[in-house]
Amino acid sequence: RDGIGTMASAQYRSGSIDPSIQLFLSADPDDFLDKASTLDQLSGQQVEALKKIQEKQRELAQERQEATDKLEDLASTRTELGKKKKEVQGKLADAQKLLNSLTAQERAALQADQARASRDSMRDALGGSTVPASGRAGAAYGVAQSKVGSPYVYGASGPSSFDCSGLTSWAYAQVGVGIPRTSEAQANAGTRIYSTSGLKVGDLVFFFNDLHHVGLYAGNGQVLHAPRPGTVVRYESMSTIGGPFMFGVRV
Structure with missing residues (x-):
């Protein structure tokens, strides 16, 4: 010009x-x-x-x-994420109100039920014939086992408290493997496995249509995860998560 x-x-x-x-x-x-x-x-x-x-x-x-x-x-x-964040925060507030309304006796009974269910799931996971994944997935799972009983805190990623994706990202980080922080992003962190029969211990497992929950496969239809507010890191049957299993991811 x-x-x-x-x-x-x-x-x-x-x-x-x-x-x-x-x-x-x-x-x-x-x-x-x-x-x-x-x-x-x-x-x-x-x-x-x-x-x-x-x-x-x-x-x-x-x-x-x-x-x-x-x-x-x-x-x-950004607008849609803002709406979802407000929705999640609202649900967390409702859940916390419900927990706060429980009596000490009701809380103790709830914790006992959760601990018993976790022990049963752990027994099922360890008592079966599932072969643990070798390498980093198995190592990440082993690290996560040390956090059983740690409280669920939304947005926490260790080392003393976790939310669902905080636990999985922390566990993999301890064995030198970096994966994204959120469950939605972790869904693209490796090879997807759509059949439960193809899962190995340590694989990431995702639930609900929007993939908002993730855990570590523990074998024999069990998952090691941080479920929701008011709970702790524990073992649980995949059939009682409350939402459909979508797929697993092998990192």
Whole structure:
């Protein structure tokens, strides 16, 4: 643009006299014709430069539109995530109110039931014939076992308290494997396994259609996980999670 503008300004200052009149008035026709040929070449270069500018402008316009569309998508996603976060926080508040309304005796009975269910699930997991996954999945599972009994705290990722994806990401991190923090992102952290018969100990297992819950497969239809507020890290049958099993992921 700068180059073409400079040349256009020079042409404006020269007055742009008709070429035939310039030839008639020229004291040296040969010299004029040589200059005219040079100017013709420069005009051709200007045309090419203008074409390039037009192409670049079209490309920029397209990229600007794509960027605008992506920004709109991001804004929509951010709004949706904000709504989901408020929904989750509301449910957590309701759950906490319910827990606070329990008497000491009711809390003790609930904890006893949960501990008994966890022991039963652990016995089922360890008593079967499932072969633990070798390598990092088995190692991550072994680390997670040391956290049985740790309290569930929403947003916590160890070492003393956890939410569901906080436990799985922490366990894998302890054996040198980095996986995303949220359950939705962890669903894309490895190879998916859609059949429970194909699962091995230490595989990530996901529940509910929106994949908001994840745990570690413990073998024989059991999962080691951090369930929800008011509970602790424990073993549980996959059939009692409260939502459908979607698939497993082998990291």
